[in-house]
Amino acid sequence: MGRRKVEIKRIQDKNCRQVAFCKRRKGLLKKAKEISVLCDVDVAVVIISNRGRLHEFSSNNSLTEILQRYESHVEAEKENSAVIQVPETHLLLESAKGLHEKEKLLQEEKKHLEDNIASIKKNREVNEMSTDFADFPAPHIICGQQRMTLNFL
Amino acid sequence: MGRRKVEIKRIQDKNCRQVAFCKRRKGLLKKAKEISVLCDVDVAVVIISNRGRLHEFSSNNSLTEILQRYESHVEAEKENSAVIQVPETHLLLESAKGLHEKEKLLQEEKKHLEDNIASIKKNREVNEMSTDFADFPAPHIICGQQRMTLNFL
């Protein structure tokens, strides 16, 4: 739905990809809301950008509850089916490969966490130095700092 | 997008509502897949009809992983939400308190990550030692181990 048809594959250009993400994210969340209202159903949408930023929609206030309910219903089935579907011994090689990738991912995330902790400590020092409230930065500045740290999570 | 414009409110006629649900559910899941591919992001969609039937999409095979990441985001934001929502100056003390708590939380998360890495390395060593596949534990046991480690992500 645009000036030309686009093939559904990863958009190579970084800027185009970001623009498409903004537009389509907005569209997806809107559609999630619409179906939940029109059809009176529970809907949960979670989007995590590759920079780790979170976007969500839920049709009620207890998304976590919906998702946990979902997990409790589906996980058991998945475990059963996994055992049934994956009796091939050679897939254990894939398992080992997956563990390597997980380790790499974890180390990257850990680095983010460490950076974030450093950032928080820095902010805290700034706050603790300013014991005179008259010199305190405006609340929205604080908000901005915290928002920044959140982006690393 | 149809013969006429529809207001976004619960569709009264049960049959129309069901028809709309089928169409829009299909559309929503399609769009979720498209954005995940085009924009290279993680997306999870969970739809629970009012009859309790479940429909889902996730951009990779580990919906659980996406949801866990979601929950860690929410926990972190909960701590800050009080500060963000309230512009009262005296709450800056709470802000500092929140930063301490956040640091504590992050350190706990980091510890989880470190424990997890250790666990993964341990698993990997076990895998590498077991070059004789005949001695490999049953696949479902491996699956169980991975599921456990995933819960920390």
Next chain:
DNA sequence: GGCTCTATTTATAAGGT
């Protein structure tokens, strides 16, 4: 990075099988 414009594609409301 976000917003506007608009040509074009896509989704879908009604209606029918």
Next chain:
DNA sequence: TACCTTATAAATAGAGC
């Protein structure tokens, strides 16, 4: 209940700010 058809509304790609 679930699939066609088709007119129409809605989303959005690309371009410009």
